[in-house]
Amino acid sequence: METKYIFVTGGVVSSLGKGIISASLACLLKARGYRVTIQKYDPYINIDPGTLNPYEHGECYVTTDGRETDLDLGHYERFTNVRTTKANNVTTGRIYQNVIDKERRGDYLGKTVQIIPHITDEIKRNIMLLGNTGEYDFVITEIGGVVGDIESLPFLEAVRQLRWDMGADSICVHLTYVPYLHAAKELKTKPTQHSVKRLQELGIQPDVLILRTEHDIPSGMRRKIAQFCNVAPDAVFQSIDLPTIYEVPVAMHHQHLDEVILTKLGVTPQGEPHMAPWMAFLEKMHKAEKPVRIGLVGKYVELQDAYKSINEALLQAATYCDRKLDLHYIHSEKIDDANADALLAGMDGVIIAPGFGQRGIEGKFSALKWCREHDVPTFGICLGMQCMVIEFARNVLGLTDANSTEMDPSTPNNVIDLMDEQKSISNMGGTMRLGAYDCRLKPGSLAAEAYGSTEVSERHRHRFEFNSDFRPRFENAGMQCVGENPQTHLVEVVEIPGKRWYLGTQYHPEYNSTVLSPNPLFLSFVKAAVKYSEDRH
Ligand code: GLN
Secondary structure: OOOEEEEEEEOOOOOOOHHHHHHHHHHHHHHOOOOEEEEEEEOOOOOOHHHOOHHHHOOOEEOOOOOEEOOHHHHHHHHHOOOOOHHHEEEHHHHHHHHHHHHHHOOOOOOOOOHHHHHHHHHHHHHHHHHHOOOOOEEEEEEOOOOOOOOOHHHHHHHHHHHHHHHHHEEEEEEEEOOEEOOOOEEOOHHHHHHHHHHHHOOOOOOEEEEEEOOOOOHHHHHHHHHHHOOOHHHEEEEEOOOOHHHHHHHHHHOOHHHHHHHHOOOOOOOOOOOHHHHHHHHHHHHOOOEEEEEEEEOOOOOOOOOHHHHHHHHHHHHHOOOEEEEEEEEOOOOOOOOHHHHHOOOOEEEEOOOOOOOOHHHHHHHHHHHHHHOOOEEEEOHHHHHHHHHHHHHOOOOOOOOEOOOOOOOOOOOEEEOHHHOOOOOOOOOOEEEEEEEEEOOOOHHHHHHOOOEEEEEEEEOEEEOHHHHHHHHHHOOEEEEEOOOOOOEEEEEOOOOOOEEEEOOEHHHHOOOOOOOHHHHHHHHHHHHHHHHHO
């Protein structure tokens, strides 16, 4: 079958959940046996979100091939179980960089380089890259931003041209918002009409409309929207707020979104999507009543998107343990030795979050000291693992000035130090140790038991590492280095055997946890938390 392209655009406001809708559609198509991928185009000038503070766009997600990307790629993987790559996230910055590099090389042969055709051609080339591999039946392309933004104009122009070139092999799905005015007790369709008009002015006629709403939209109103927007009445869908994002594919399927889209792309829908494993997950989630209380210690806790993949990995693990995730955010700047007991005593398990820089770091040490001494299941991720090592050095090895050279470049007890390969780096963008690396686990370790294997591969995003000069002292005192890179011997996993569950990973297992394939370390951690809660009650 010829690769089919589905373009997803958004109108009215941002944050409507284009990523979730795209991921849900991909989930349904995948469940029908098709090969699907999703790519995201971000209109900002940054080359990638790696240099962005999480307060800007939330978590930075990392692909196995080492690209720092938008967090929507995390949703794509969690919903489809299909790995994303560099090609799945492209920003305006990268498009311009490619074009400017070509100009400097002389590729444009003396021509004036312009937004049309050069920038739009580069966008089109990128959009087609995944489809041209022949590996996919459907390529879903999400255009970030909102129709009407200056920044998204070149992307929409590229979509217009591609739709013209591809004809029936492509469609446009437009997501808009139908607000409810409490004072008037009315749903309002005007913003949707306006946003479709904006799209039409740009030469794009949407084939399918998805209306985000907090209230049920009556069928008469949907027909009215269809009529005003030149869209078939059966191609107007509503996406109403649901208790969890994982219900969206099911809600969209109940309205026949997948069938309508297949039919519009000239594919006859056959049978039903195989959603049984997904439904089993949802059923477990609905049935779970007993809570598992997890504390997440980090400095971005006011922002729910900052630790997106950790939240989702925990939710998946809790669901498979038949528990309801009760997640408590604990601000690392607000916890200290004096209040750690009050803040942590109710937790069945504690996660120490990844991060960068000094802010909130002392709070992480206080939390870890309390967790280690009270033998609470504790999971340190990346910076969280590095903090585990530092806290152990300070309070068990007696190296009171132990630190990471990220926080104190002159400490003599640099138990966490800059990686050799990082010492000559001056550019900050895209230069960390990024992407998936192999890790060999010690047989019999907690980590090896959790994975059921001694060879794993997980994703990284860091510049600092465990300083192996200190390894014998740690191991003699009880903190074992149970995972290392087979080539470089870089320490990837530490644990304290004999504790209930005390483990830190230099890598980010949360990037590799999906609805149908939850990450084994998260499962093992949540199981230990459940057991701890049962032992106490
Ligand atoms: N700041 C630490 C480093 O660069 C940890 C990074 C992280 O937590 N992702 O090594």
